[in-house]
Amino acid sequence: MTKENASPLTTFGAAILAILWVSPLLYAFWAAFHAPEHASSFDLTAPLTLDNFRQVLVAAPFPRYFLNTFLLVSLILGCQLVICTMAAYAFVCFPFRGSNWIFILVLVQLMIMPEILLVENYRTLAALGLRDTILGMGLPYLASAFGIFLFRQTFKSIPKELEEAARLEGANALQILLRVFVPLAKPTYVAYGLVTVSYHWNNFLWPLVVTNSVETRPITVGLQVFATVEQGIDWSRVTAATLISVAPLLIAFLIFQRQFVQSFMRAGIK
């Protein structure tokens, strides 16, 4: 069956909603590329300027914040992939008495994220001497129930015959994992990677609590520190700083839009 074309009314509604939805962003672009005196008027002849961006980059160490975010996200992603793969592999291929109960316990973290427990987790980090470190910022997130759940679902859908065949050829447990399971789960890994990267790139509350210096602050906290100082002084600069901080993720999203959307779908259906 071929789908019929949508009615003009549907198209109209969709377009209105779309315009409404992007207008805040377009407006932010407008403000960031104009001098403050033109930021809030719609004078199309107003001169464009990059001054706001220049001033922001002079006033705050955004490159350093980016580096911190990059290190944080890499640490979390790398560890999550390894740790969650191991756990999922155990649940699927090495079930023992009680491992189902352990899996149910793991799922608790789907409901109770580390943010909710921030007072106690802060206490733990202080005891470990890891306050104001990138490692400390990442630690509560290194084992992800969501990742374990997602990888377990994927591994379960891989035919047992493949595993048996590999074993008959003399592959050990590690080889089976790396040669059979991981390659076949690649789409899930990509999907999970995109979801977790955008989650941790955007995470704010926990990093705000843990960090206290330029050397560790991720971009979200850095932006907030900058905006708090600047607030009410110069909107164009705050908006420019906001755009700088979202630029990498936004550009990546615009280029890989299809993959992003499909990844979120894939992660959501499971």
Add this chain to the structure above:
Amino acid sequence: MKTSRNFIYGSLLLMPAAVLLWVFTYQPIVATLYHSVFSTPRGRRPSVFKGLEHYERMISDPVFWQALTNNLIYAAVTIPVSMGLALAMALFVNARIRGQGLVRMAYFTPTVLPMVAVANIWLFFYAPGYGPVDQLLDLVGLGQNNLLGSPSTALPALIVITIWKEAGFFMIFYLAALQQISPTLIEAARLEGASPLQTFRRITLPLIMPTTLFVMVNALIGAFRLVDHVIALTKGGPDNATTLLLFYLYEVGFQYWDTGYAAALTVFLLVVLALIALVQFGYLDRKVHYR
């Protein structure tokens, strides 16, 4: 033989995840319960057992009740509105319209931005006098508002931001669900003479019920978990009009450093989340799995 081999391999593989989950999820839950019945240690005064004192204080704390009320209003408005919009967006994108990719991108883009950045964009939007929202209100003679600064409009202002950011995210799940509905079902309904509205109500809506539940639970958790915009825009003010539970917890824990009371507040939040989980697994799961 096989069981012991499984146990050794399995437990070794589970070890890193188990240790991390214990230290940062289960241990803190237990520790929260423990600390919630002790006083906050201050200076040289060690913490002493206080029984239910923190909980009694919570019950008589007007700010706590205000935060709870705000949070309930916040959830009761953001969740249905953003879910309704999400469904509309998904139907729009799923229909054959021109510029489908662009429309989908427009809906989804706010989702990939950090809430703090979103808050700062909207801060400018809500600026009294020259912010676009106030300029629009001025056109209908309602201008010159400090939307984030007056108790009656601050919470609605935050609600609008949340809806703007979340609707596109929920759209994805509805879109996935809509694409899994077999076209033959829709076709059959049409041949039977069902109107588009009837088809939607009798076929589409029941088939996307599991998705609706999934989205709702996520939205509920989100309503109690995300307070970045409160910190960035209002700090709970004016007059606690925008204090949400997690924000209050953050304030008590990290501004007043009253960790004992913060533990009691955490316990309350944990109970709320546990209730959401129970409702999901116990009651709703049975009702929505209609297939």
